[in-house]
Amino acid sequence: MLLLQEKSIALKKTRAWIEINLDHLEHNVQEIRRILPTSCQIMAVVKANAYGHGMIEISKKLEKLGVEDFAVATLQEGISLRKSGIKGNILILGSTHFTEISYVMKYDLIQTIVDYEYAKTISERDLDGEIKVYIKVNTGMNRLGESYQNLNKIKDIYHLEHIKVLGLFTHLCAADGMEKDDIAFTRKQIERFQKVIFHLKLSGYSVGKIHIQSSYGILNYPDLKCDYVRAGIIMYGVHSEKDMDTRFKLDLKPVLSVKARITSIKEIQAGETVGYGQRFIAEKSIYIASVSIGYADGYPRSLSETGAKVMVNGKYAEVIGRICMDQMMICIADIEGVKVGDIVTLIGEDSLISAEVVADWAGTITNELLSRLGARLDRVVIGNK
Numbered sequence: 001m002l003l004l005q006e007k008s009i010a011l012k013k014t015r016a017w018i019e020i021n022l023d024h025l026e027h028n029v030q031e032i033r034r035i036l037p038t039s040c041q042i043m044a045v046v047k048a049n050a051y052g053h054g055m056i057e058i059s060k061k062l063e064k065l066g067v068e069d070f071a072v073a074t075l076q077e078g079i080s081l082r083k084s085g086i087k088g089n090i091l092i093l094g095s096t097h098f099t100e101i102s103y104v105m106k107y108d109l110i111q112t113i114v115d116y117e118y119a120k121t122i123s124e125r126d127l128d129g130e131i132k133v134y135i136k137v138n139t140g141m142n143r144l145g146e147s148y149q150n151l152n153k154i155k156d157i158y159h160l161e162h163i164k165v166l167g168l169f170t171h172l173c174a175a176d177g178m179e180k181d182d183i184a185f186t187r188k189q190i191e192r193f194q195k196v197i198f199h200l201k202l203s204g205y206s207v208g209k210i211h212i213q214s215s216y217g218i219l220n221y222p223d224l225k226c227d228y229v230r231a232g233i234i235m236y237g238v239h240s241e242k243d244m245d246t247r248f249k250l251d252l253k254p255v256l257s258v259k260a261r262i263t264s265i266k267e268i269q270a271g272e273t274v275g276y277g278q279r280f281i282a283e284k285s286i287y288i289a290s291v292s293i294g295y296a297d298g299y300p301r302s303l304s305e306t307g308a309k310v311m312v313n314g315k316y317a318e319v320i321g322r323i324c325m326d327q328m329m330i331c332i333a334d335i336e337g338v339k340v341g342d343i344v345t346l347i348g349e350d351s352l353i354s355a356e357v358v359a360d361w362a363g364t365i366t367n368e369l370l371s372r373l374g375a376r377l378d379r380v381v382i383g384n385k
């Protein structure tokens, strides 16, 4: 771990980086806990390298905050997390190929049962022990899960060899919607799931732990009585989209910023163009700057020609021309004193360059923007570890 001083020296050489604020992560966890029923725990969704934030650092901080449950998308993510020293429960949300199922046991992970046939296939493997699983129940998303209507198949999973059921969960597909239809459908999904639980209990099955909500389920249906919520995007301090209305409003603080540097400054004359395809034409003589970040770092090319802005020395500068693979250009006509080496903030706390706003310019949601931030970016962690 670098000391702050070493860090600032190292950073002078860094072309583009992600800054992670662990104090903000702590704040967001407290905010989420504030609206949950007391018996409900956070299962931290740290898939896709913790939405681009760095799975290991984020999970270690979460463990210090008392989080004991984690969710990842793939077996590989689960193994990395376990190897990094995380002691808590680790649930794999996706389907693990049946030939690799023994690794789930070896690394003490938990597998999601995506339907009855999958459970049967893994139970027929020659295994020396039991695989811990959660049964996913499909209540209307129609992605993964055994249908809520197939109660007998769900019950049969409990009796399969090599399978130890820890609980059940479902996933909502319209929990972010505030329209009547969305609310009615979400209520229906919740009811379908609760009926499955009710019938299992009635037939004497020990149901175990249950969970339903992800981020928008938490914000719009926080009072459901579950053992866990699966918190993803809001834990990282951002909403999926800007200006979304929710029933409960949390004071979220963005954990991540993206920064790069000014690498070259030039004056161009009226009529000159900037970048590939000559997509920007100067109307008058202006100063422009090259910035050391591009779409290969995860700053989307689709932000080109949208009026997207970045921040330099506390002022906004417009992105001009097409964003390149490793670089991009900005207009600094209205900003005084910009020098080579100055820091450019591309995604940050400022509300005009928040992840929500940048995602909107790029025609996507923050979940995609953040999770695609490039492996090539350096990482700086600030705040209490």
Ligand SMILES: *Cc1c(COP(=O)(O)O)cnc(C)c1O
Pocket: 045, 047, 093, 171, 213, 214, 215, 216, 230, 231, 232, 233, 234, 367
């Ligand atoms: C990714 C994922 C989550 C987290 O979703 P957010 O909207 O980011 O909170 C929760 N549950 C499942 C099954 C997921 O795939």
